[in-house]
Amino acid sequence: MQRCSWAGTEEIYLQYHDTEWGVPKYDSRVLWEKLVLDGFQAGLSWITILKKRDNFRTAFRGFDPNIIAHWGEAEVSTLLENPGIIRHRGKIEATITNAKAWQRIEEAGGFDRFLWDYVGGAPIQNRFKAQADVPTSSALSEQIAKDLKKAGFKFCGPTIVYAFMEAMGLLNNHLVTCTRHADVAKLARAL
Template sequence: MEPCRCPWCLGDAAYIEYHDAEWGVPLRDDRRLFELLLLEGAQAGLSWLTVLKRREGYRSAFSGMNPEAIARYGDADVERLMGDARIIRNRRKILSAVGNARAYLALRETAAFSDWLWDWVDGEPLVNCPRALSELPVSTPLSERVAKELKRRGFSFVGSTIVYSFMQSAGLVNDHLADCFRHPAQQAAQPGGNGVSEAN
């Protein structure tokens, strides 16, 4: 029997796999967090599934999501990316990715990105218990504060809604529905379960 899942992922195998293995799992690796933030910015105005299905294309087109390499991109690289059908060819989003790589490197001169990010939630995921998708917010006062600080540090395409989606994806916030098998309460109830594990 299929487990109970958050209904937003149903209907597409890639979405289901992402929901089951990644969404809401605490992520503390700087490079993977940088990649996720870049992809969340690319999502603006689109569905996450649209971006998810292009993730490998992004990794290939953007130097393996290496922030040091992306930060060195110039006009020729931007034009190359504008012609790459594997990604979303939006000039503002491409320029944002370059600028965000530079802002990320500047932030990392003072702290690991993961440490800086997780400090906003005191190092532990905020676990909610929504009963329906209609109960999920698109942003919160916390995502407003994080977005404001990211913008102050030079990041772009980091509005409060994008930041909240990023926090959900990276597991800083766990918004699996209460009856979803990936909710920590459901995980703990399974034999040998102890809640949500960390991402590798």
């Protein structure tokens, strides 16, 4: 199997590349979870978060924003003691803030629609031939980051948003030489 070069050789990363990365996700809570995890990843490698993802899911109650939105200092303190996650006060507090922002967007029409409207409801099918050709941000990720911040989100700059868009399938950024490019393109549908 020909893969994108970033997938490396670690089994957990290969599985992520082969089964998750770039597959279009249309569920509001799934999209929110990934955006939160990408915020925790800021300054770290994604594989660090990927290896702790199950711990995060347990610690953050299945990433239910309707639960997390009501958290306060007691929950923050508990999370800061949890060695299974990234213990960063700012990122933990941002998750609570982001849960409240998610609720507002969800109530106004859906977090899924909010995000997918930026790409016309269907994934952008890029055709990059080399990893060096793939940008780390774009005018679109800058706009989405700006709008997310305006809506109250934290830890969602243009680079985080671009990586999120790739992972959640808003962009098909598998290289054309990767066998997953065509597979992921076939999964595209309009929201």
